[in-house]
Amino acid sequence: MAVRGALVNWENSMYKMALNCVATWMVLWMLPIPRGFGQVSPAFPAAKTGGNYMHNYYLPPPSTTPWYPAWSPNGEEIAFSMQGSIWKIRLGTTTACELTAAATYDSSPAWSPDGRWIVYTAEDDSRDISLRILNLSTGATSALTSGTDINVDPVWSADGERIAYVSTRDDGWFNIFVMPITDGKAGELTRLTTADDYGKDRLYFGRKDLHIEPTWSPDGKEIIFLSNHGIPLGSGALWRMPAEPLGMAKATMIRREETLYRTRPDWSPDGTRIIYSSHQGGQYDNLFVLPVSGGEPYKMTFGDWDHFCPRWSPDGRRIVYVSNQHGLTELRILEAFGGAETKVEIAEKRYRRPMGRLEVRVNDAETHRTTAARIYVRASDGKTYTPNDAYHRVGRAGEHLFHTSGTSTLRAPAGPMRIEAVKGFEYWPAASEVTIRANEVTRLTLNLARMSHMAAQGWYSGSMHVHMNYGGTLHNTPENLMKMAAAEDMPVIGELIANKDNRILDYQFFRGELDPHSTKDRLLYFNEEYRPPWYGHISLLNLTAHLISPFTTGYEGTAIESLYPSNTDILRLAHAQGAIGGYVHPYQKEPSEAEYAGARGLPVDVALGTVDYLELMSGSDHIATSRVWHRILNCGFKIPVVGGEDSISNLYRTALVGVNRTYAYLGARLDWQGWIEAIRKGRTFATNGPLLEFNIDGKEEGEEIHLPAQGKRVSVRARMISIVPVEKAEILNNGKVVEALPLRDDAKSAELTKEIDVRKSGWYTLRVYGTHAVHPVDDPYPFAESSPIYVHCGGRPIRSEEDARYFLTWIDAISRMAAEDRGWRSEGEKAHVLSQFQEARKVFEQRLREAQP
Incomplete structure (x- = not known):
């Protein structure tokens, strides 16, 4: 102690x-101050589909470095976005010239065939994206769209009389429209696609179809585009349709593969093929060419980095694209015949303001x-x-x-x-x-100025849920991850190797030991997130022998659609390597209101002893998750909490590394095995800002106090300090508030030392929270809660009849769901998993009997 x-x-x-x-x-x-500080509002609310992956893989980023190139009609210049503006550069020079400068983040330029205009997107800081048109002779810009919709992917027809683009207008779904343009003015729209209903929700994409990323045929009669019409996973296949009202009804699929928004097809000037970007099951996006009538794609680029946004030169001899080989993005030009590749150097920037x-x-x-x-x-x-x-x-x-x-x-x-x-x-x-x-x-x-020095008291912080590379625009590295953690003052990085649909990201960094970039002051360990959508995602920390496949289950239309193996099986395999495991980003609301989605398998693995911790703070609701956790504790299970924000750190729009983190007591020395043991023992608290100190009779988080059967008075000491104001600081006993810490005037600190009566067995935590966003906490509200201190009177166990019944209802519901699932490969698989559910049920039945008088 x-x-x-x-x-x-x-x-x-x-x-x-x-x-x-x-x-x-x-x-x-x-x-x-401008809108955004201290507020958490949904980004791009006009879109009814997509969420975070759509924001990062599809919508234009406010990039420091070049993004989304477009050729001038004569092939001598390239327009692109950078630093929130549209720029151009003449090939053979190194000076870029700024073309737009506004309060919006401008991107996605499309140069008109006559060279007079550039259509581009203008983002009003996460609220909406409009189309604007730039007169290159005068420098004046004007709006082509209005309202709060998302309007993206503008592309000119070869005759310069129309643009095709994608919009959420009318219904909130992504559809393709054609807009006539006359002397820089918009004409009457033609809708080419509609959002058909797939018949059920699709993982990350919902029920309604999307249609995005159009490219014109050279004769202006057809469009090739991306759509997930009739497809269960990903952003869809490549389709070809006539450029006429509701042309989707006559569309034909020319290439089916699992995509994730990055495709960006571009029809070649000779009309025979398209160039597009694809990961094809690998980690990185490369460029491929494909006949416009379909067939087999041919790979054009090679490398362990990404190749985005390819565009043919007007003569079809060159391809400009975006590379992230060296981390940040840069423009490159690839000779279509010969293979020579040139970086577009930008040594000077000429601003228009x-x-x-x-x-x-x-x-x-x-x-x-x-x-x-x-x-x-x-x-x-x-x-x-x-x-x-x-x-x-x-x-x-x-x-x-x-x-x-x-x-x-x-x-x-x-x-x-x-x-x-x-x-x-x-x-x-x-x-x-x-x-x-x-x-x-x-x-x-x-x-x-330092507010506190937790490491000096033996407490070290870390995030247990960080992803390094996950298909984002940045090519991230362990070195950069360490720098980010230093900027966030975080000594421990629990990186999680994981799948994104049909690819596994960063698997090559697994070592089964600390990464060599670790130092005495900062530790980096590559672990694994196992991501089955049906059971809920789990993290596996301290794997020492190998990663555990198949990385996920339950993916519709694949060879891993079965719900076998269960999370229980995977957690047992992890334990065999000396690892620990727990459920991550569990619940957004009361689980029974959402078919127990988020961490559906949690009570099963709690009962069977296969879960070691719960990620209380992550990309979920902390209060909703804590209510479930409190019920688990009330049934006598000792489950500690950790924090991990699920930062996908090479995406531009994501939770920042370390904004939800774990503090663990290690004592005098930072050590990875000490970190793992501290989590096992529950010597932790989870927080997005407030720092906690909590003990009862000198015992701290994860420790036990044994009292006589009649109980006794105990001494409670609780403190809190925070970089932001909070609204409540409370001591909980079995989920109910028993003491409130008086906040100081600035609401950033609180302290309580008091004796309280304990008459029955129970658990105690210290919880601090607010009810609204407070800058600079990168979360919906400030929150922290300690792992429990356990108090036993006369050796009696902690039990709750109500909560045992709650989990029995839960297990019965998911047993019915699993029995009806159509993905099982055999009756043996189904019987195996259902028997685990029944074994867990018996444990809760026993806890129920022990809770009854």
Whole structure:
């Protein structure tokens, strides 16, 4: 047993300095600010399909570096998006010229065949995306669409009289429309597709069909596009249809493969083939050519990185595309015959508005050394600008940001700028306002004052749910993952190798031991997420021999559609390697209201002793998940909690690494096996910001107290400190609030020392939370909860009749569901899994009997 010291010394001079820093920070961030700070609103609400994967794989990113190229009609220039604007560059030069500059994030240029116009997308910061048209002679832009819809994928017909594009207009589903264009003005629309009903929900895609990414035939009579019409998995197949009203009715499929939005077909100028991007079951997207009538694709690029957005040159001899070989994206040109490849170098940028330069340095206020951090920037136009070597990110809360190693330089429009540095949960954020002056350099140092030092008390933080590469625009590496964790002040990275549909990402990094990039201060271990949609996803930590296949089950229309093996089987295989396992991102609401989806198999594995922890905080609702967890504890099962945000860290729009994390007590030394043992023993708490200290009679999380049968008074000590204000700090006993910690005036700290009466066996946790989003917590609301301290009176077990019945109902429901499932390969498989369910049921029946008087 180790009783930690205070989270912070209240009279410490550094703490007083920190309060002054945070007071300044609060004043700055109470000033009027653009929408997005401190709010969590659904991104792109007009779209009824897709969610996070659609946002990242399909919609245009606000990229620091080049994205979405388009040729000029004469083949001498390329237009592209970069830093939220449309740019062009003349081949053979290294100077890029900015063509648009607005408060929107502009992307997806399409150059008209006569060279006079560029149609492009303009995103109103996660709310809607409109089409605009740029007059290249005058520089003026005007709107082609209006309203709050998503309008993307513009492409000109060869005669320059029409554009085809994709819109959610009318019904919220992605469909293809044709818009006549006369002298830069939009004409009456023609709808080519409708959202047919598949008949049931599809994994990640729902019931309604989507139709996206059109490309015209050279004669303007046909369109090739992507659609999941009649297809159970992925964004669909390549189809060909006449460019006429409701042409989908006459469409024919020319290539069926499992896609994920990245396809971007482009019809060749000679009309015989298309170029497109495909992963074809591998980790990375490469370029392929395919006859327009169908047939076998032929691979054009090779490499362990991605190749996106291919476009034929007007003469058909070259292909421009986007590569992420070196991490961030860059433009490359591939000779269609000969294979020579050239990078489009950008050495100089010519802006169409006054720009200045910001040099920012982040220091640790105590050591005066530079330190890595998360950076928020809002320029005078309301947008975020990032350094050339930084990945532009949008967090779970919808806020734009980047990570710095300590010093960064960026360009931004002249005018006022707000900038903030954030470093994990143990430093107060630091913010400032500066004025950017045209053609000048502004220098700023932000000092981060330490709020707490948990490692000094033996407590270390880590995320148990990080993905490195997952089909995003960034080609991520272990080195970069370590830098991101440093910026978020997180010593432990539990990376999870996983499938995304029919491919396995980052499997080559598995070692069965710490990754060699680990240091004495930061640990990286490649683990596994096993992702069956029916049972619920589980993480497997500390695998030492090999990854566990088939990585998932229950995928409709595949050879792994069966619900065999069960999660129980997989968890037992993991245990045989010395690993631990638990359910991740479990519930968005009360499970019985959603057919127990999210972590459907949880009570089975709790009863059978195969689950070691529950990921209380992740991409799910913390309160809804905690209610289920409390019921489990009430039945006498000792299940600790961990946190892991499910950061897919090479996506631009994702939860940030470490925003939901685990704190575990390791003592004097950071050690991977110590970390695993701390989770096994329940020496943990999960948090997205608030830091906890909790003990009863000197016992901490995961420990037990044994009292006489009649019970006795015990001494409770609870403390909380947080970088953001909270609304409640409470001690729970068997899920009910028994004590409230009085919050200090700023609602960022609380403390309670009190004796309480204990008369029956039970568990106790410390919970802290708010009810709304608070910047810079990248989550819907602040939250933290400790693993339990267990108190036993007279050796009596912890039992609940109500909660035992709850889980019996649950197991009965999923047993019926499993029995009716059509994916079983044999009766033997079904019998095996159903017998596990019945074995778990017997355990809860026994707990029910023990709960009754």
